[in-house]
Amino acid sequence: PLRETKLVDMPLLGFWGDQDHGVGMHNVQQYSTQLDAGDKEHNFTIYPGLPHAFLTFDEGKEHSQESQQSWQRTLEFFGEKLG
Numbered sequence: 631p632l633r634e635t636k637l638v639d640m641p642l643l644g645f646w647g648d649q650d651h652g653v654g655m656h657n658v659q660q661y662s663t664q665l666d667a668g669d670k671e672h673n674f675t676i677y678p679g680l681p682h683a684f685l686t687f688d689e690g691k692e693h694s695q696e697s698q699q700s701w702q703r704t705l706e707f708f709g710e711k712l713g
Contacts, residue, residue: 632657635664642672643707645700647680647693673707675700 642665648655658674665672677684677696684693685700 632661632664635661635670636668638665638668638670638672640671641707641711642670642674643704644672644674645685645703646674646676647682647684647696648676648678649680650682652682673703675703 644658646653646655646658655676658676662672662674677693677700680693680696685697686692686694687697687701688694689698691697
């Protein structure tokens with residue numbers, strides 16, 4: 631929840647499609663703003679035109695390029711943060 635950003639004590643990584651109406655981009659933006667205000671490390675990527683649950687490992691599926699990119703960034707993030 632937004633009110634709990636002050637409790638965040640680890641780096642965050644997030645990926646959203648801007649057509650994710652369940653989460654709502656206004657919530658993502660507000661969360662990011664609050665994390666910034668609290669000097670909390672985070673990296674959020676918002677992909678234009680993508681819906682909720684866009685991740686796929688099937689290269690023939692729609693959104694596979696964004697899925698592969700976000701997965702690669704996740705692995706890099708884990709490598710950097712977890713060693």
